[in-house]
Amino acid sequence: MTEKPIPVPNPDSVEFWKACNEEKFLIQTCNSCGKNQFYPRAICKHCHGSDLDWQPASGRGKVKTFTVVNHAPSPAFKEDLPYVLALIDLEEGVRAMMNVIGCDVVDVHIGMDIELTFEARGDQKIPQAKAI
Amino acid sequence: MKKAIITGAYDTDVGELHGSSCMGLHAEAALGAITDAGLNKADIDGVLCAYSFTEPHLMLSSVFCEYMNIQPKFNAAIEVGGATACVMVMQAAALVESGMCRNVLVVTGDNRLTGMPKGGAVATLAKVGHAQYEHPYGMSVPAAYALVANHYMNEYGTTSEQLASISVSAREHAIRNTKAHRRTPITIEDVLNSRMIASPLHVLDCCLISDGGAAIIVSAGETGADAAKKPIEILGTGQGHTHEHIMAAPSLSDFGCKHAAHTAFGRAGITAKDVDVAEIYDSFTITLLMELESIGFFERGEAGPACLSGALKLDGQLPCNTHGGLMSYGHSGAAGGMFHVVEAVRQLRHEAEGRQVKDSEIAFVHGDGGILSAHCSLVFGRT
Numbered sequence: 056m057t058e059k060p061i062p063v064p065n066p067d068s069v070e071f072w073k074a075c076n077e078e079k080f081l082i083q084t085c086n087s088c089g090k091n092q093f094y095p096r097a098i099c100k101h102c103h104g105s106d107l108d109w110q111p112a113s114g115r116g117k118v119k120t121f122t123v124v125n126h127a128p129s130p131a132f133k134e135d136l137p138y139v140l141a142l143i144d145l146e147e148g149v150r151a152m153m154n155v156i157g158c159d160v161v162d163v164h165i166g167m168d169i170e171l172t173f174e175a176r177g178d179q180k181i182p183q184a185k186a187i
Numbered sequence: 188m189k190k191a192i193i194t195g196a197y198d199t200d201v202g203e204l205h206g207s208s209c210m211g212l213h214a215e216a217a218l219g220a221i222t223d224a225g226l227n228k229a230d231i232d233g234v235l236c237a238y239s240f241t242e243p244h245l246m247l248s249s250v251f252c253e254y255m256n257i258q259p260k261f262n263a264a265i266e267v268g269g270a271t272a273c274v275m276v277m278q279a280a281a282l283v284e285s286g287m288c289r290n291v292l293v294v295t296g297d298n299r300l301t302g303m304p305k306g307g308a309v310a311t312l313a314k315v316g317h318a319q320y321e322h323p324y325g326m327s328v329p330a331a332y333a334l335v336a337n338h339y340m341n342e343y344g345t346t347s348e349q350l351a352s353i354s355v356s357a358r359e360h361a362i363r364n365t366k367a368h369r370r371t372p373i374t375i376e377d378v379l380n381s382r383m384i385a386s387p388l389h390v391l392d393c394c395l396i397s398d399g400g401a402a403i404i405v406s407a408g409e410t411g412a413d414a415a416k417k418p419i420e421i422l423g424t425g426q427g428h429t430h431e432h433i434m435a436a437p438s439l440s441d442f443g444c445k446h447a448a449h450t451a452f453g454r455a456g457i458t459a460k461d462v463d464v465a466e467i468y469d470s471f472t473i474t475l476l477m478e479l480e481s482i483g484f485f486e487r488g489e490a491g492p493a494c495l496s497g498a499l500k501l502d503g504q505l506p507c508n509t510h511g512g513l514m515s516y517g518h519s520g521a522a523g524g525m526f527h528v529v530e531a532v533r534q535l536r537h538e539a540e541g542r543q544v545k546d547s548e549i550a551f552v553h554g555d556g557g558i559l560s561a562h563c564s565l566v567f568g569r570t
Contacts, residue, residue: 059323059325060318060323061323062318062319062323064319068319094317094319094320120334120337120338120341120439121334122385122386122387123383124327124330124333124384124385126329126382126385127325127327128313128325128328130306131325140330140331140333140334141334142334142433142434150434150435151320151434152317152320152321152433153324154324
């Protein structure tokens with residue numbers, strides 16, 4: 056049985072993953088144009104400025120879309136079947152992929168409110184979406 | 188400007204080809220296309236290759252040229268996922284239109300069914316996801332397309348029956364094509380009752396995994412008079428790119444296919460209404476439905492009902508994926524997209540035995556790579 060993937064931070068993302076281990080989801084904010092972005096980059100994707108700050112997300116968001124996965128991409132995910140893969144829109148206006156956990160898969164719906172939680176994956180915690 | 192023409196086209200057998208190899212399929216497809224064009228190996232002065240799962244290499248086109256013992260003036264490999272075949276044809280057209288080359292061999296092939304352990308192709312494909320922000324959540328390619336499907340159905344009322352009808356039309360075409368990988372008749376109920384992969388996509392909403400290869404020869408327009416078969420003109424080409432990872436797509440309803448097709452139609456001087464036969468990337472039923480609406484063949488929300496009432500059949504409003512497409516003809520990586528190109532050539536030559544669209548003059552071909560990420564459209568004309 057292979058292990059589930061554990062994110063390997065790079066210089067763009069090391070702050071983000073460090074904060075996840077403190078159960079904080081950091082969003083980059085550009086000091087030049089004021090816009091937010093996820094995932095973390097060395098530059099602002101909107102204005103290409105490089106003066107970026109980190110802001111913690113409120114932790115509130117909604118399910119933009121989702122699917123109930125019945126066929127795993129690798130053996131590591133077989134024991135979780137069926138699981139929910141979703142795109143989550145955080146209230147700060149950024150989108151991320153997560154699993155929706157904490158409810159029956161049949162109860163997940165588009166527009167559903169979620170709150171961020173964190174799941175331990177080896178020595179790294181990863182953000183997840185928990186049904187409210 | 189000198190127009191580019193397609194002078195040769197060939198595809199190998201497709202399906203479960205025990206004993207096949209990636210380079211062997213490349214060689215068979217290449218030699219078939221060269222012969223079809225009435226050319227010799229020495230006439231090929233440009234080579235474009237794609238990528239392989241079973242023999243991945245940093246320099247696949249150099250590996251291929253060495254394998255074939257050919258020394259072209261121009262040689263490169265292109266990787267844009269499922270858009271690769273169309274992007275290769277677009278690049279080959281640019282090479283001959285600029286005068287850089289006279290005959291460009293565009294060749295693809297892979298034995299991803301018999302050449303990999305079970306599940307190997309699915310696991311390799313899932314790598315289009317982001318290593319840090321998507322892989323940890325168990326994203327497969329079908330699951331990523333299912334995210335789009337669920338959004339699209341919620342937004343525009345598309346139904347599972349409508350999606351299933353796309354798979355059924357493709358199978359009906361494959362039944363008429365003796366080369367197709369899957370030829371057992373299926374019904375809408377069969378699709379809906381097939382194993383769920385990632386809701387709302389059932390296994391029969393998904394493309395196949397096949398072994399196979401395909402190649403074409405793109406030649407300079409002035410060579411047409413000497414061509415062995417009726418040359419097919421490349422009238423227009425275009426691309427559209429919005430993202431790579433589905434989490435970063437700016438829209439879940441509109442993708443690069445809109446821009447790609449608009450550019451290709453504009454360069455060809457036609458509109459969607461002028462297309463007689465369409466060969467459009469159909470990795471999943473939702474892929475084709477979304478593309479049909481985004482490209483403008485149907486208004487938003489109208490492709491589903493149209494498909495259900497037979498619009499994609501040989502005698503329908505838009506005969507589409509007449510060989511059987513990726514869901515029934517076969518899908519061998521970059522060759523999957525090249526099967527669409529080869530079929531368009533056959534349709535315009537009026538040699539698509541058992542499945543010919545009557546009097547077809549203009550064909551549209553489209554490729555989609557990633558999760559609706561990279562798009563390339565081609566318009567071909569019968570000369």
